[in-house]
Amino acid sequence: MSLKRKDLLSLAPLSVEEIRLMLETADSFKEVTGRDIKKVPALRGRTVVNLFFEPSTRTRTSFELAAKRLSADVINFSPSSSSVVKGETLLDTARNIEAMQADIIVLRHPSAGAAEALARGVKSSVINAGDGWHEHPTQGLLDLYTIRERGLSFEGLRVAIVGDVAHSRVARSNIHALVKLGAEVRLVGPPTMMPFGVEKLGVGVYYDFDEALRGVQVIMMLRLQLERQGKALFPTIREYARLYGLTGERVKLAEPGVIVMHPGPINRGVEIAPEVADSLSSVILDQVANGVAVRMGILYLLSGAN
Amino acid sequence: MSSGERQAERLVMDAGDIARAVTRIAHEILERNKGVQALGLVGIRTGGVHLAYRLVKRIQEIESASVPIGELDITLYRDDLSLRKEQPVLRKTSVPFDISDRIIVLVDDVLFTGRTIRAAMDGLIDLGRPAEIQLAVLVDRGHRQLPIKANYIGKNLPTSREEKVQVMLEEAGEDDRVVILKP
Numbered sequence: 509m510s511l512k513r514k515d516l517l518s519l520a521p522l523s524v525e526e527i528r529l530m531l532e533t534a535d536s537f538k539e540v541t542g543r544d545i546k547k548v549p550a551l552r553g554r555t556v557v558n559l560f561f562e563p564s565t566r567t568r569t570s571f572e573l574a575a576k577r578l579s580a581d582v583i584n585f586s587p588s589s590s591s592v593v594k595g596e597t598l599l600d601t602a603r604n605i606e607a608m609q610a611d612i613i614v615l616r617h618p619s620a621g622a623a624e625a626l627a628r629g630v631k632s633s634v635i636n637a638g639d640g641w642h643e644h645p646t647q648g649l650l651d652l653y654t655i656r657e658r659g660l661s662f663e664g665l666r667v668a669i670v671g672d673v674a675h676s677r678v679a680r681s682n683i684h685a686l687v688k689l690g691a692e693v694r695l696v697g698p699p700t701m702m703p704f705g706v707e708k709l710g711v712g713v714y715y716d717f718d719e720a721l722r723g724v725q726v727i728m729m730l731r732l733q734l735e736r737q738g739k740a741l742f743p744t745i746r747e748y749a750r751l752y753g754l755t756g757e758r759v760k761l762a763e764p765g766v767i768v769m770h771p772g773p774i775n776r777g778v779e780i781a782p783e784v785a786d787s788l789s790s791v792i793l794d795q796v797a798n799g800v801a802v803r804m805g806i807l808y809l810l811s812g813a814n
Numbered sequence: 815m816s817s818g819e820r821q822a823e824r825l826v827m828d829a830g831d832i833a834r835a836v837t838r839i840a841h842e843i844l845e846r847n848k849g850v851q852a853l854g855l856v857g858i859r860t861g862g863v864h865l866a867y868r869l870v871k872r873i874q875e876i877e878s879a880s881v882p883i884g885e886l887d888i889t890l891y892r893d894d895l896s897l898r899k900e901q902p903v904l905r906k907t908s909v910p911f912d913i914s915d916r917i918i919v920l921v922d923d924v925l926f927t928g929r930t931i932r933a934a935m936d937g938l939i940d941l942g943r944p945a946e947i948q949l950a951v952l953v954d955r956g957h958r959q960l961p962i963k964a965n966y967i968g969k970n971l972p973t974s975r976e977e978k979v980q981v982m983l984e985e986a987g988e989d990d991r992v993v994i995l996k997p
Binding site: 509510511512529532533535536537539540543544545547548549550551552553554805808809811812 | 887889890891895896898899900901902903904905906907908936940941942
């Protein structure tokens, strides 16, 4: 099968077959990234534009590296240095980029739905690299890839997603994909960080971290957005860390061989203890390495002639 | 099924013919390279991989020496990627030995335009610098579009451009045979 989509905007509408195709395609690129010469000519002559309206080092660099390893030309476009400050709309900015023959636009934007709106307005392929609290599909895919690489199968897999679920696009992408693939997803966090009615997505909701960890094979920690403190979501960082921080003691409550994931950047000593982040259970750096291979796969699959 | 739907199929090699061709090519590879010293076989996915395994097995029986084998997917090196609407499915390349300074025999089932072999050579050179690249094919059907020539050929098969040549192998769940499909 081949991918018949112009864009990758979210994981929610994808079929299981499409997700599997994306993961299998990433396998081929994982092999490429392990070579001495980490470059293939597949996207020669294509132009990829990174259009980032929010600061990001990891995701932008990962996309840039992925595009370069496919031999595409890459342009990084960030609003502070552009005409956006002069009042240009998102669509006008994108149309200008498109007029310069961009084949694929990678968009990071603070508003949910921005990627979708952009995809409707331009002929270029659009990849959502995070839109508000909505989704971050390539992060979700690289998390799935990392789980699969560890030899775990998704059917019946017990996964805990822990932290500020309500404000996390990473959580949303993972929830949609994991539930689709047959995993048992447990969301853990204080009630103030749990989206209303989230059970409808087919997940369990837990407020007690220790209870949620029983039998879990994957622990996915979310970054505590410290800038949100003072907005009545949690009283103090110390209290949050005590209730929802992942310590070495807590890891022992999960299934032996459990893997610990985090989309980064991590707050050491807040949501994750340093000894856990640096332990053998942690696959945080594998996630980063796999991110490049997964994004190469997505760029490749979306690079068909328009 | 009406005759209009079914494509006429003409048998050009049967299981015995394929086995004898593989045996002869194995001998020719050994003769030309004076044994298995510094030799490596790389099959082009998917048909070429099966044939490469058969050749390695035959060489082992003849010479009692093993030859490293790899599998190459050439999709990322194709020259028509930017023209296609949907990108072809990738399969994994796996060449678990260092090809540098080795004599690499590329193996494919059918040699036609030569574009696959061009892509395969590019792919191979990204993995290292072989001392030499040779080419073994089960069928050479002509109609080259690039200046490429095989060193070892199972059978030269005159065809018209419109005909399709299909190599069916046991490994892919078929009875061993080579057929020409008339358009």
